[in-house]
Amino acid sequence: MFEIKGDRPRWETVYDLFHGANVGDVITHDALSEALGYDVLTDRSPVYKATEVLQREDRRTTANVKGRGYRIAAAREHAPLAEDRQRRARRQIRRGKATVTHVNVAELTPAEARHNDAVLLRISALESFEASQRTYNIKMASALTSQDQRLDHLIDQLRGKGFI
Secondary structure, X not given: OOOEEOOEEHHHHHHHHHHOOOOOOEEEHHHHHHHHOOOHXXXXXXXXXXXXXXXXXXXXXXXXXXXXXXXXXXXXXHHHHHHHHHHHHHXXXXXXXXXXXXXXXXXXXXXXXXXXXXXXXXXXHXXXXXXXXXXXXXXXXXXXXXXXXXXXXXXXXXHHOOOO
């Protein structure tokens, strides 16, 4: 999966560049290509592996800078980056469902048709679960906001009476 060029895996070379960078620094495609000895745009697998290790070991991640490279993201960016991945995943789930929904079943063997139906059921269940989880998360966020507002009001009242 990950070719070793020289004494070490290529992802380690990329990780060293990421690890040595500061938040906000952009590691360009050119810098990655030079370090790896090939055009990184033809095979980004070392970048993906290095990012996984960076997340696990350094508690940092990268953000794609379109057409330039990868920027070391600030901690406050991790949640929005994850939400963007989640949004793109939902789109991929919809596309996958459309792919198995709009199939010419007449061209499938009975075994292939059963497999297609099983895939459709799995994707539909995943889509349904994600939608119900999203609804639950929205309700929980609203409840937490309401609780925060009530707590702030109580603190203000206690301050006003000199208890805090």
